[in-house]
Structures are given as structure tokens and as C-alpha cells.
Amino acid sequence: MFGWAGKILRVNLGKERIFEEELKPEANLDVLGGRGLAVKLFTTEVKPEVDPLSSENKIILMTGPLTGTGVNSASLCAIVTKSALTQTLVGAEVKLYFGAELKAAGYDGIIIEGKAKEPVILEIQDERVNILPADYLVGQDTKTTITLFKNTFNDPWVAREVRVLCIGPAGEKQLPVAALVADGLLVSESVGIGAVFGSKNLKAIAVRGTKDVLVNNGQRLIGAISTAVKECINNKALNTFSLFGSYHTYEEFLNKGILPSFYFTRPYVLSVPLSQIQTTWKRKRACFSCPVACLKADQNGTFFPELEAFIALGPLCGIDELSLICKAYQACLNNGLDPVETGTFIASLMKISEKKLLEEKELPIKVQFGDKEAYRNLISLLNQPEGLFSLAKDTASLWEKVGETEEFVGIKRRSISLDISHSSFLALYAVTSNWPTLHPHVYGFINIHKEDIPKKVKTVQDISAVLECLGVCPYLYIGLPLKAFLPMVAAVTGLEWKEENLLKVGSHIISLEYGFNQKAGIGLEANRLPKKHQAIGFENMLKSYYQLRGWQ
Amino acid sequence: MYRIKVDHNKCTGCRYCELACSLNHLTTAFNPKKARIRVMKKNGGFFPVISGPCTQAACNVKIDIVIGENVYDFCDLCRAACPYKEVFKDPNTGVALQCDFCGIDAPGPACVRWCPSGALSLVEVSSYI
Numbered sequence: 001m002f003g004w005a006g007k008i009l010r011v012n013l014g015k016e017r018i019f020e021e022e023l024k025p026e027a028n029l030d031v032l033g034g035r036g037l038a039v040k041l042f043t044t045e046v047k048p049e050v051d052p053l054s055s056e057n058k059i060i061l062m063t064g065p066l067t068g069t070g071v072n073s074a075s076l077c078a079i080v081t082k083s084a085l086t087q088t089l090v091g092a093e094v095k096l097y098f099g100a101e102l103k104a105a106g107y108d109g110i111i112i113e114g115k116a117k118e119p120v121i122l123e124i125q126d127e128r129v130n131i132l133p134a135d136y137l138v139g140q141d142t143k144t145t146i147t148l149f150k151n152t153f154n155d156p157w158v159a160r161e162v163r164v165l166c167i168g169p170a171g172e173k174q175l176p177v178a179a180l181v182a183d184g185l186l187v188s189e190s191v192g193i194g195a196v197f198g199s200k201n202l203k204a205i206a207v208r209g210t211k212d213v214l215v216n217n218g219q220r221l222i223g224a225i226s227t228a229v230k231e232c233i234n235n236k237a238l239n240t241f242s243l244f245g246s247y248h249t250y251e252e253f254l255n256k257g258i259l260p261s262f263y264f265t266r267p268y269v270l271s272v273p274l275s276q277i278q279t280t281w282k283r284k285r286a287c288f289s290c291p292v293a294c295l296k297a298d299q300n301g302t303f304f305p306e307l308e309a310f311i312a313l314g315p316l317c318g319i320d321e322l323s324l325i326c327k328a329y330q331a332c333l334n335n336g337l338d339p340v341e342t343g344t345f346i347a348s349l350m351k352i353s354e355k356k357l358l359e360e361k362e363l364p365i366k367v368q369f370g371d372k373e374a375y376r377n378l379i380s381l382l383n384q385p386e387g388l389f390s391l392a393k394d395t396a397s398l399w400e401k402v403g404e405t406e407e408f409v410g411i412k413r414r415s416i417s418l419d420i421s422h423s424s425f426l427a428l429y430a431v432t433s434n435w436p437t438l439h440p441h442v443y444g445f446i447n448i449h450k451e452d453i454p455k456k457v458k459t460v461q462d463i464s465a466v467l468e469c470l471g472v473c474p475y476l477y478i479g480l481p482l483k484a485f486l487p488m489v490a491a492v493t494g495l496e497w498k499e500e501n502l503l504k505v506g507s508h509i510i511s512l513e514y515g516f517n518q519k520a521g522i523g524l525e526a527n528r529l530p531k532k533h534q535a536i537g538f539e540n541m542l543k544s545y546y547q548l549r550g551w552q
Numbered sequence: 553m554y555r556i557k558v559d560h561n562k563c564t565g566c567r568y569c570e571l572a573c574s575l576n577h578l579t580t581a582f583n584p585k586k587a588r589i590r591v592m593k594k595n596g597g598f599f600p601v602i603s604g605p606c607t608q609a610a611c612n613v614k615i616d617i618v619i620g621e622n623v624y625d626f627c628d629l630c631r632a633a634c635p636y637k638e639v640f641k642d643p644n645t646g647v648a649l650q651c652d653f654c655g656i657d658a659p660g661p662a663c664v665r666w667c668p669s670g671a672l673s674l675v676e677v678s679s680y681i
Contacts, residue, residue, distance in 0.1 A: 070571040070582050097567075104583065157639045160593070161585075210643035212581035222575065229568075229668055283596070284669070286566035291668030293564040301596025 001025045002216040003065030003493040004033060005108045009129060011122060013200055014055060014114030018129050023108050025065070029495075033108065034064030035091050036469035036509045038080035041111065042089070043512055048519035052084040052192070053174060053199040055115035061094075061102070061205070062109035064471020068100035068213050068288065070221070071488045072228050073473040075099050075288035077109075083192030083435065084199075085176040085341070085394060086412045088517045090435045092190035093468060094182045095295075098163045098207060100288040105209030116201040119172075121149065124207045125162075134203040141334040141383075142168045142181040145204060158208065166204035167197045168336025170385040174198040176394045177341040178385075181333055185295070185303055189437055191338035191414070216494035224487040231480060232291045237444065238479030242284070245294045246307040246440035250274050253307075253418070256446070258426070260419040261315035262369050263347040264409050264532070267419070268311070271320035280304065280322060287473065294440075294475060298326075305329040305339060308438065312343025312417035317350060318370030328375070331382040344415035345388070345395045346378055348407075357402040364388055406531040411436040412522060421533035424450060428457045428541055431527045434513040439464065441475040450537065454545040462506030469505060507549075514551065524551065554653075555677050556602060556664060563598040563671035567591050569663035576654055576662040585643050588651040589663050600663075600672060602651045603640040 004025040011018050025033070031040045038060040050056045059081045066074040077099030083090035102110075105126050112122070121134040137145050146164045153159035163183055170178035171194030178194025180187040187193075197203075215221050232238050241248050251274060253259050259268035281304055286293035296304040305313065305325065313332075314325040332339040350369045352358050360366070365381055365388070367374050381388050392398035395415045399408040410416055414436040420427040423446045430438050441464070448456055463482050464474040472485065483499050490496050517523065524546070529538060546552070570584035570591060578586065588603045640649050654661045660674035667673075 068582065070568070070575060100584075104585070210583070210585045212578060212583045212586075214581045216580075218575060218578075218580040226666075229666070233668060284564045286564035286669070288566065289568055289571055290564075290566050291568070293566065293669065297596065299596060301593075 001493060001495075002214050003069065005103060005106050005213075007107050009107050009110045009124070011110060011112050011129070011131070012114045013112065013116040013120065013131065013202060016116075016131055018131070025493075030505065031509060031512075032065060032466075032469040032505055034062055034067070034076060034469040034471045035078040035080065035093070035465065036505065038062035038078045038109065039089065039091065039509055039512050039516075042080045043516045045111075046082065048516050049521070050082060052082040052087065052196055055113075055200070057082050057196060057199075059112040059193070059196060059200070059202075060109060061112075063099045063103050064469055065493055066485075066488065067471030068103035069215055069492050070225060070289050071472065071485070071492065072225060072232055073287065073290040073292060073476050074471045075290060076468060076471045076473060077102055078468060079180070079187070079190065079193060081193055081196050082520070083176075084174070084178075084195035085192035086414050086435055086522070087520060088412060088435050088522050089513050089520075090189065090192050091468070091513075092180065092187050092193055093473075094165060094180075094187050095287045095473070096163070096183050096185055097288045098165055098182050099471060101161070101163045101207045101209050103209065103213055104211050105207055106211045110205070112200065112202065115199065119201045119203050121204045121206060122202065124205070124209075126209055126211060137203050138172065139169055142166055142336055143184070143334055146183070149204065149206060162206050162208045164204050164206045166336075167194045167202075168334060169383075170194060170336045171198040172203070173386045175337075175385055175389055177338050177345070177389065178336050179338040181336055184301070184333070186309075186333055186339070188306075189435065191341055192435075194336050194338075215492045217491045221488065221491035224491050228480065228484055228488060229291045231484060232476070235479035238292055238476070241294055241440075241475065241478050242292045244274070244278075245296050245304075246443075247274060247277060248440070249443040249446070250277075250307065252446070253443070257422045258418050258420070258446075259311055259315065260417075262318050263316055263344070263351040264419060265351070268315045272314070272322055276322060277304075277310075280326070290473065292476065302326075302330060303333070307440065307443075308417045309339035309343065312340045312347070312415070314343075316343055316347040316417060317375065319372065319375055321372060324372060324375060324379075328379050328382070331379050335382055335385050337382065337385055340417050341395060341415050342382070344409070344417060345398060346375075348395050348398050349391075351407070352398070352402055357404065362391070364391055409530045409533060411528070411530070412526050416530075419533065421529070421535045424535050424538065424541060425453050425457065427529055427533075427535045427538060428453055428545060429460070431529060431542070432457060432545055433461070434510065434517055439474060441478050444478060450541075454541050454548055457545060458507075458548050459503075461510055462503050465506035465509045466502045469509065511549070514549075553677060554660070554674055556653075556661065557673045557675045558600050558602075559671050559673070560597055560599045561671075562669050563591065563600055564669045565591060565593065565598040566668065568666045568668060569600055569672060572662040572666035573654075586649065588640065588649050590639055602663075603649055604651065
């Protein structure tokens with residue numbers, strides 16, 4: 001069947017053995033591929049009660065049938081594992097070029113199991129798969145890791161085309177707040193996975209592929225893609241998203257009080273206007289085969305923080321200097337730290353210091369809301385992440401340590417940097433997500449009618465899941481409906497899908513993930529808003545959402 | 553005569569040109585490594601480079617500087633347009649691939665037609681300067 005490569009790599013790091021396994025797409029049409037297939041394989045192979053940092057935990061990377069085929073924005077590679085932060089299933093999506101390169105190497109996905117004795121790097125170049133020693137990369141930041149690894153190639157052209165997914169020092173120290181970085185871009189929602197990489201002594205995965213990605217009907221696909229690309233370019237909502245990225249609702253959020261500051265003690269008063277943020281963007285960056293190009297970078301190609309990271313590192317800490325925030329964000333990326341968790345941790349330290357909940361000598365560094373000098377010192381402290389996180393390993397633990405758990409703003413131990421109590425839609429979306437997320441493509445739905453919220457949340461979650469299964473970026477849902485992808489799915493795979501059948505796939509995957517979390521001990525009772533951020537009428541909405549899903 | 557104009561300031565690095573080129577020549581498969589246009593990244597910017605026509609004169613200004621164990625290539629982008637450069641060789645057969653300017657009719661070759669950012673455009677020039 002076209003679209004799928006039909007092969008999966010199984011890498012046992014402990015035994016240093018690599019197997020090639022056959023993948024039968026026909027047997028997995030209930031989950032398609034990508035996030036769905038990764039979740040299906042993970043839930044059948046791994047026990048829910050497994051310790052995330054033990055060698056029994058596995059990491060599954062999986063591309064979708066459309067990844068790398070040229071379908072617009074089909075660049076995703078899902079990573080599924082049990083998170084070290086939330087103890088739930090977690091699914092991150094690697095963007096840019098990694099997924100397409102893996103598909104071109106002739107593999108749909110990789111299953112990583114066991115634990116390597118020494119730090120290693122997994123290198124895949126078509127059929128040549130090697131587990132290489134990575135002693136020389138230990139302790140190196142993500143940027144240096146990529147450069148040093150690329151320097152090991154004799155051919156500079158080959159080195160350019162290798163795509164590297166790696167962890168930084170934070171991941172090596174197995175901090176729950178560690179995230180992944182792929183080619184200089186933070187892997188979204190990858191918090192909690194960095195530590196799992198670290199626990200397996202897996203420093204990086206490097207991929208380069210030179211094979212053809214075959215499609216069922218090339219002529220039909222050309223027509224379908226041309227139509228879809230034109231739709232993307234002419235779509236008003238997607239144009240706004242292309243222009244502003246995750247900041248497309250910045251001013252609306254500001255008016256509604258969704259943007260907080262000073263660790264949720266007061267609403268954010270505009271000190272960094274959108275026009276100022278825009279002037280720091282010099283370039284639009286796109287992932288593989290994406291006409292939208294929502295990523296923003298400066299002149300040197302350094303990525304600009306997304307809205308949630310910006311709020312966490314800036315206003316929540318009382319900092320309004322854009323260059324400082326960008327510097328802090330870069331330090332997070334270099335050290336493989338999740339910027340939202342890092343920002344909320346620093347802001348929590350500031351609040352603790354202000355309320356004098358801990359004595360000054362107990363704090364790792366002198367901190368104060370809005371103190372730029374102290375903030376600069378903090379940025380340099382991020383280079384030794386274990387120093388900053390010596391007091392507690394994450395924000396939730398920090399508040400537990402000082403005995404004020406109700407002060408923690410987050411869901412299932414994952415911090416959030418938006419004040420979701422002002423938007424029932426965002427609140428329900430974040431609370432009911434199997435791993436707490438607030439994707440930028442859902443920001444635009446905050447104005448829908450209260451009675452429609454549970455149904456809309458379910459639909460958006462299902463559609464996002466389907467798109468991620470296919471390997472398409474869910475952000476496109478801002479402007480393109482699911483049915484716009486049906487002709488492209490048919491042209492690539494040869495299968496004629498109906499929209500309602502695809503939605504059933506999405507619903508099935510969400511239930512699979514939920515079932516795993518429930519068995520892992522994180523069921524419906526964990527679906528709670530932060531104590532101090534309750535939304536009006538939220539319980540009723542939650543009930544009708546559960547009814548729609550059929551959850552008890 | 554028509555030529556492809558490249559505005560690297562507009563390029564977002566989506567590599568649709570590579571995909572379009574490979575699909576146009578392979579008809580039922582995508583493979584950016586077999587494209588006759590490749591997007592190079594240099595100092596944070598992207599430069600689409602087309603595998604150009606061969607000239608009679610061999611390149612005689614190639615400069616490689618060796619520092620320590622590393623070889624630094626100082627003709628990166630310019631010479632990349634040479635179809636005999638590794639990056640433009642078919643990864644399976646080693647055959648040098650060259651732009652054949654597919655589809656002279658408007659709106660132009662596959663890469664130009666597919667470029668969503670407007671970095672590639674077809675322009676008419678009177679002749680070589």
C-alpha cells in the first residue's frame with residue numbers, strides 16, 4: 001500500500017541490536033499511522049504502571065502515511081512515550097524536516113527499548129543503522145551537539161542533509177522538565193520526554209534518507225496539492241496565522257485577561273505590543289512542504305518563542321524586555337529545557353521569595369519579580385540546569401515543598417502559562433487533553449457559544465488526532481477543514497476515506513490514550529482546573545463532554 | 553528568453569520546489585534528493601540553487617582551506633549550481649542531474665508553479681549580459 005514505507009526499526013539499546021520489522025498498513029487502518037499507530041503499539045507493548053525512567057519504558061517515533069509526500073504541511077513525526085513529568089502518555093510532534101527524512105530512509109517509525117550502558121547516538125542512513133558512542137557529546141548543549149555530530153561526516157553535503165533530534169544537559173540529568181530539540185527548534189509538547197531519552201542514555205537520533213517516497217496516483221496528487229496550496233494561500237485565517245504565528249490572537253487574549261503576569265497575581269498589562277514583537281521577526285520559517293510558514297526567526301535563523309513560552313519567560317516573571325526574554329528562550333533551547341516549565345518555575349521562585357515562604361539562603365539564587373539584573377543571572381544559571389532545579393524537580397514539586405499546593409497553576413503536574421479561567425473553551429480543552437496541551441490552532445475558538453463548547457472541544461481534539469495520525473500539522477485546521485485532505489489521502493494511499501470514518505479514528509485514538517492513562521492511575525479525577533482558576537459552569541461542561549465521549 | 557528568478561529573502565525553507573521537481577521527473581514518487589533544485593541553508597537564510605547548465609570552461613577557482621582536520625569549502629553556493637556537484641547526483645546511480653526547464657509555458661517550470669512563498673518566479677530576459 002502506498003504512503004507507508006512498510007518497515008519499522010526496532011532498536012534495543014541494552015543488547016545493542018537492531019531489527020527491521022514488517023508493518024502491515026492494512027492491519028492498522030483503525031489508527032492510520034503517526035500518533036495513532038505509535039499510541040497503539042505503545043499501549044500494547046508497555047505496561048501502564050511502568051516507571052517512565054526505567055528500561056522497560058519505550059520510545060516510539062512514527063511518521064504518518066502523508067509525511068514526506070508533499071501534501072501541504074505533512075511533515076510530522078510523532079514521539080510517544082510515558083512522560084516523566086505527568087506520568088501519563090505523552091505525544092510530541094517533531095516538525096521541520098526530521099519526519100520526511102525518516103520516511104525517505106525507508107522507515108515508518110522507530111521503536112526504542114532498553115537502556116544503553118554508555119551515552120549513544122542512533123544514526124540512520126537508509127539501510128545503514130548504527131548505534132554510535134556519544135561520549136564526546138556528553139554535557140554539550142543542543143546546538144553544539146548538532147554541530148559536533150555533523151562534523152564527523154567527511155562529505156559536507158551529506159552533513160547538511162542529516163537531521164538531528166537531540167537532548168541537552170537537562171535531558172542527560174533526567175530532569176522531568178527536559179524537552180527535545182530538532183534542528184534548533186523545540187519539539188512542541190516534548191516536556192517529560194527529554195528525561196526518558198536521558199534515562200536510556202540516548203543523546204540523539206540522526207536521520208538521512210535518499211529513497212523515493214512512492215504515491216498511488218501522482219497526477220491526481222499534483223492536482224489535489226495545487227488546490228490545497230491555493231486554498232491555504234487565499235485563506236484569510238491561515239494568512240493571519242502565517243503573519244503572526246501563535247500570536248494571532250494576542251490582542252484578543254489581552255482584552256479578555258487570558259494573558260497573566262507576576263505568576264498569575266494580576267492580568268498582563270500591555271508592555272510589549274505586537275508591533276514590537278513583529279519587528280524582531282526577520283524571517284518566516286516553514287516546515288517541510290508547508291505553505292503557511294508560521295515559525296518566526298531572526299536574521300541568524302534563531303527561532304522566536306511561541307506565545308505560551310513568551311508569557312512564561314516574560315510577563316509571568318514580571319519581565320518586559322523582549323531581548324532578555326529571547327535570550328532566556330535561547331538558553332532553554334540550548335540546554336534542552338521546556339521554556340514554559342522553566343518560566344513558571346522561575347516565576348514561582350519569585351513569588352515564594354516575595355511571600356517569604358522560604359528563607360533567602362534556601363533559594364538557589366536571589367530572585368525578585370521584574371528584577372532584570374537577577375533575571376540575567378538566572379539565564380546564566382540555566383547552563384547548569386541541575387543547579388536551578390536542585391530545590392525541586394518541577395514547578396508542581398516546588399509548591400508541594402513549600403506546602404502551598406493550591407498555588408500551583410497547572411493540570412496533571414504540567415504548568416500552563418495562560419489564565420484559562422477566562423475562557424471556558426481553553427479550560428475544557430486543556431483539562432480533557434490526555435496530556436495537557438493548548439495548541440495555537442485552538443486559540444481562535446474562544447468566542448463560541450457556551451452550550452457548543454463540549455461538542456466543539458471533542459471535534460477539535462478528534463480532528464487534531466486524525467491530522468497527526470496522517471502526519472499533517474493540526475495547525476492547518478485554522479483554515480482548512482478535514483475534508484480538504486480527503487482527495488490527497490486518496491491520491492497518496494489509494495484509499496477513499498469518508499470524513500465521518502476519519503473522525504471515528506480520531507475518537508478511537510483519544511479513547512486508547514485515555515484508557516492507558518486510567519490504568520496508569522491518572523483517570524477522570526485528575527481532570528481538574530487549578531484550584532484558584534475555576535471557570536463558571538465548568539463542572540456541567542465537563543459532564544456533557546464525558547457523555548459525548550461515553551466515559552464514566 | 554525565460555529564466556527563473558530567485559528571491560532568497562522570501563524563501564521559507566519549505567522545500568516545495570524540490571518536491572515539485574522530483575515528482576515532475578519521477579511521476580509517481582517524491583524524492584528531494586533527486587531534485588534539480590536544492591534549498592541550501594547558509595547563516596540562517598535559505599538559498600534555492602538550480603543545477604545549471606555546464607559551461608565549457610572548467611571551474612578553476614575552487615578554494616578549499618584546511619584548518620586542523622576540517623576542510624572549509626569557500627565556493628559553497630556559487631559552485632553548488634554545477635550539476636557535477638555531489639548534491640545534484642542521483643543518490644542511486646550517481647548520474648548528474650540537470651535542470652531541463654520543464655514547462656516553458658506560463659506559469660513556468662514545476663518549481664516556480666509550486667513555490668508558495670513567491671521566492672521563485674519566471675522572468676523574461678532579453679539575453680545573457
